[in-house]
Amino acid sequence: MTHIEIPTDSEFGIDNLPYGVFSTPGTPARVGIRYGDSVIDLHVAVEDPDFASPSLNAFMGRGRSRWVEARESVTEMLTGGTVPSEAVHSVNSVTMHLPFEVADYVDFYASEHHASNLGRLFRPNVEPLLPNWKHLPVAYHGRAGTVVVSGTDITRPRGQRKAPDEPSPTFGPSRRLDIEAEMGFVVGVPSDGPISPDQFSEHVFGAVIVNDWSARDIQAWEYVPLGPNLGKSFATSISPWMVPLLALEQARVSTPVQDPEPLEYLRESRSWALDIDLTVSWNGHVVSHPPYSTMYWSPAQMLAHETVNGASSRTGDLFASGTISGPEKNQRGAFIELTWGGAEPVTLGSETRTFLEDGDDVVIAASATGPNGSRIGFGDVRGRIKPA
Structure with missing residues (x-):
């Protein structure tokens, strides 16, 4: 012993x-x-x-x-x-x-700051949030088979892309490869139907860090009218350590004020919003500190919405928060926001970047509030970009 x-x-x-x-x-x-x-x-x-x-x-x-x-x-x-x-x-x-077999994968869009920033970038002359955004947790269905463990190299994806000044699409490697710093939650106990927010801890086992790699040029050309597909499905990285929900009780906080009040099926008697701090490093340089506590929708509300229509859930289902971004520039969890669509390059030592280049390394680390002033670590999730 x-x-x-x-x-x-x-x-x-x-x-x-x-x-x-x-x-x-x-x-x-x-x-x-x-x-x-x-x-x-x-x-x-x-x-x-x-x-x-x-x-x-x-x-x-x-x-x-x-x-x-x-x-x-x-x-x-x-x-x-x-x-x-x-x-x-x-x-x-x-x-x-990989710590679990991924049964299914859904990615949400739960940060008001991230959604608003992308709205301003993509739709500069209208309201940044679409009318449904504050009524339901928006999500898309991802690809479970391309979820990989931290340390797996990420091959630059190929696909159709069309810049605004191009008359027609072309095919080739993504020119605007990006990250999304997120938290993911893993279902342990399956369900044949709806899981209410207050049943969250009976079904969800734990949480991991997620990097939802994103090819922004492929995504921009394909996502109207049905949403992301090839721009997202090539790779999603997760941390190797899964922190059990049982360790996160001290990290529970309230969500930001939700106005209008959510419909009844989304209401929590006590919020499962979490005080988790993330750090994003790009080629060894810290570039962002996204705060998970600013997320508009809690993970319990996400799971409730995901299953409210009667959809089943299985052991190993992964659902992610979407990009975590705070109100400040140094709290943005995606490079498309951090560089404002490429117009404001980031300085990395002697180099500058707008989007990811071949050979670039990204590391996302996270920790949560624990008992008596301690920190609950998630470790990190890392990946290096390989040429197409």
């Missing part, structure tokens, strides 16, 4: 315990939790067959009571120093994998 010492200011302390799927040389992928700079092999430590799986789906599907039981068991082992020595690995010695 071993006792693991960690710094008191670690974002991966006893109040966090995020889940991930890892492997070591010569061994299959299985479920672990992160504690400080260590990864605890839960199959060895707890001897639950669900943790021998190369995904979290089986464990997530067992429901909230099992989630609570497992968290209490692991907490007791860590605080009591009874973790089997053979279950402990250095975080730097393991390979991280």
